[in-house]
Amino acid sequence: MNTVTNESTKASPKIGTRANVSANKTANKTFLELTQLGMRYPTAQGDFVALQNVNFTIKQGEFISLIGHSGCGKSTVLDLIAGLQIPTDGGVIVGNKEVSGPGPDRAVVFQNHALLPWLNVYQNVELAFKQVNKGMSKKALRPAVMHYLDLVQISHAADKRPDEISGGMKQRVGIARALAMKPKVLLMDEPFGALDALTRAHLQDALMAIQAELKNTVIMITHDVDEAVLLSDRIVMMTNGPAATIGEVLDVEIEKPRNRIELANDETYQHLRQQVLRFLYEKQRKVEPITSSEKQRVA
Numbered sequence: 001m002n003t004v005t006n007e008s009t010k011a012s013p014k015i016g017t018r019a020n021v022s023a024n025k026t027a028n029k030t031f032l033e034l035t036q037l038g039m040r041y042p043t044a045q046g047d048f049v050a051l052q053n054v055n056f057t058i059k060q061g062e063f064i065s066l067i068g069h070s071g072c073g074k075s076t077v078l079d080l081i082a083g084l085q086i087p088t089d090g091g092v093i094v095g096n097k098e099v100s101g102p103g104p105d106r107a108v109v110f111q112n113h114a115l116l117p118w119l120n121v122y123q124n125v126e127l128a129f130k131q132v133n134k135g136m137s138k139k140a141l142r143p144a145v146m147h148y149l150d151l152v153q154i155s156h157a158a159d160k161r162p163d164e165i166s167g168g169m170k171q172r173v174g175i176a177r178a179l180a181m182k183p184k185v186l187l188m189d190e191p192f193g194a195l196d197a198l199t200r201a202h203l204q205d206a207l208m209a210i211q212a213e214l215k216n217t218v219i220m221i222t223h224d225v226d227e228a229v230l231l232s233d234r235i236v237m238m239t240n241g242p243a244a245t246i247g248e249v250l251d252v253e254i255e256k257p258r259n260r261i262e263l264a265n266d267e268t269y270q271h272l273r274q275q276v277l278r279f280l281y282e283k284q285r286k287v288e289p290i291t292s293s294e295k296q297r298v299a
């Protein structure tokens, strides 16, 4: 398959000449490819072209953020990689294999964590772990599953059911469950979107530490510019739909591990932040249609 990348559309914030910087510069192997990816949805008014001509390659161990205005097609891209939907044009390749449906090599973490309410924290993670570790002895199983609870610091709540823990704790379980499947790709759809700022910061730090240890490839949708710059190796910025595509790609050349407090005054960080904001609010400015209830309020 002929792969076209959007290198030509990359933004050029090559400021901050810190020498290499991104841990993943060493991991050069491309293993995820989006090629001429397109998605049309049939509607009563005819086909709606949500995505068109999305071309991108991702290396093993990279942390990619997808950012763009609401409705531009970020979740559709993630669904296509997860195999939850099949593209109407082009394709997705993960590890030399074309995606034709969901698989344990791609785990998804949703904003609403989707835990099974009748299972406790341990059992929720165990269920995922067993999918990819069939036939493990009971004796070996418990410590292996507890390892993932430890990773997200939730072991103390192993026996609690989802309705007995906070939103932040549920999200930790969701991440542990995804990691327990040892996926090649971790797909995250606004994983921290519903959390308060402090819990969000804790989980971002936890995710950075986990990724440094496990070297997972992560693709994360976010609406949070700071989160994108803090966590990513590259930020993929999408144009507004219909027929949305990749507008610009930003390299985040800031040394890892990153410290949010030190970054606050970092020139490169500030510059990258501005690049994303400029893309979203100048180049891809989106005017939301005013709703009838808002019209009434204004009147």
Ligand SMILES: Nc1ncnc2c1ncn2[C@@H]1O[C@H](COP(=O)(O)OP(=O)(O)OP(=O)(O)O)[C@@H](O)[C@H]1O
Binding pocket: 041, 042, 043, 048, 050, 068, 069, 070, 071, 072, 073, 074, 075, 076, 077, 241
């Ligand atoms: N099943 C569907 N049928 C018709 N249109 C759809 C369908 N699913 C998504 N769309 C449309 O495709 C476009 C992209 O949707 P998508 O959910 O991928 O956007 P998004 O960027 O993830 O949005 P948000 O940030 O609000 O979650 C939107 O215009 C949406 O209305």
